[in-house]
Amino acid sequence: MNKIRKGDQVIVLTGRDKGKRGTVSARIDADHLLVEGVNVVKKHVKPNPLKGTTGGIVDKTMPIHQSNVAIFNPATAKADRVGIKVAADGTKTRVFKSNGEAIKA
Numbered sequence: 001m002n003k004i005r006k007g008d009q010v011i012v013l014t015g016r017d018k019g020k021r022g023t024v025s026a027r028i029d030a031d032h033l034l035v036e037g038v039n040v041v042k043k044h045v046k047p048n049p050l051k052g053t054t055g056g057i058v059d060k061t062m063p064i065h066q067s068n069v070a071i072f073n074p075a076t077a078k079a080d081r082v083g084i085k086v087a088a089d090g091t092k093t094r095v096f097k098s099n100g101e102a103i104k105a
Contacts, residue, residue: 001092003082004033008103009072011079012038012064021072025061032063039064075099 004010006027012020012035022035039062047055070079073096081097094103 001084001094002027003084003094004066004069004071009074010035010069011072012069013079014068015039015064017064028063031066033066033069034061034063035069036061071096071103073098075101 004024006024008024010022010024010033012018012022017038020038022037024033025036026034028034040059041062042057043060045053045055045058047053071082072078073080075096076098082103083095083097085093085095085100085102087093095101096103
């Protein structure tokens, strides 16, 4: 079970964008995430007349490692760790480590 999923609000813990908040837009692989507004780079793009794209310099969101982000807890307005709580019937839910509340997906 992934502790950070698509649609979660996260805070960047380290790097150039430290302290920024954003929403996870996609999981690239087991370890990397795309976060809106975080790790944005300038990319030089060649024009492609077959696809109808113009060339130039575009902003592109690059993946960030999941160890460099933490989930945002709205109750405390801080970054928090995620735990997994298993119910008696075997269902798993993600909870905040600080207060034990369930994370709303």
